[in-house]
Amino acid sequence: MRFATKALRVGQEPDPKFRAVIQPLYQSSTFAWQDLDHIPEIDYTRCTNPNRQSLEQVIAELENGKHCVLFASGMAAISGAFSLLQNGDHLLMATDIYGGTFRLAEKVLPRQGITTSFFDAHKPETIDALVQPNTKLLIFETPTNPNLRVSDIAAVTAAAKKHNLIVVFDNTFASPALQNPLDLGVDIVVHSTTKYIAGHSDVVGGATVTNSSELNLAIFEWNKAIGAVPSPFDCWLSLRGVKTLGCRMKAHCSNALAVAEFLAGHPKVARVHYPGLKDHPDHEVAKKQMKDFGGMVSVELKSVEAARKVAENTQVFLLAESLGGVESLLAYPPLMSHATMTEEQRLERGIPPTMLRLSVGIEDPQDLIDDLTAALALV
């Protein structure tokens, strides 16, 4: 089966009793045992649930992985991957990581005795010098948030593997429709399923995917112990969403390219960040490793006032956190995704206060362009 078909069919057989085409919602915290001699496959929803199992199967398959563990949020999934670390371990984190992951490294991991060093994913050759005897795990993501830089997944992974590090990759921005990092040697893919996988801005969730039964079991056991699990309804909604991931991503990508090209030609725009543009610094890497260039576009205006004006005056693009839903959203990183960082930390990472991040939805692209045209006219 190919991607679009897998998204619709894997883990989604008609229900055995009535042959319902859509899996029923098993909104039950507990499942009855037949007798004391047979432990049921599913007995308590914190451990697993039929809706969760179906979604785990399809996400694993779409990432070309064997195992998936679902979580209550993307951050819980990243914490699940970090649960492989223990007191005294050292972690390597890409500099331009999602703000919430950075917050974990700054505020949570130190209290568990775990230290972090940052590396530039565009310079995998610098990893050797950063590795310490206690370095255990490396995490990175691409395209990055909000700069949309694309680093070479295979090259970073190979550099980490020289030191036997566990390589964790956040594939939220591309989704499995555009790249499959496990095929490039990554050990664990993490997702905020809140974004493209569920795709409709109506549910928060997360996932880890791996080919290693050992890593999977450790993460699963941690999640069972901690209880950061998704509800059956969250899984049901996400399963409904994932069915259309393939065709949604096609629309996101073609709309994003149209929006990026429009902005690149606009006199009031200082700079556009979209890996699908030929003059993007990582266009060639993106072409090599991604099936298409994604639905995210960042744009720099010529002043903070101009950025604020556009942010507050679009009608189709809604001013909101998050991304990857069918509707277009516009975010202001300093007050939203990167609010945890100081102005200095943001500038070090190339996130100026004149930048807006667009999550381009699947509306008619001309409506998106008209909306941005009208907002830019006010600047």
Ligand SMILES: Cc1ncc(COP(=O)(O)O)c(C=O)c1O
């Ligand atoms: C790249 C990336 N990873 C992880 C997360 C965290 O996901 P969640 O909000 O589902 O916890 C986000 C959220 O925006 C994200 O953009």
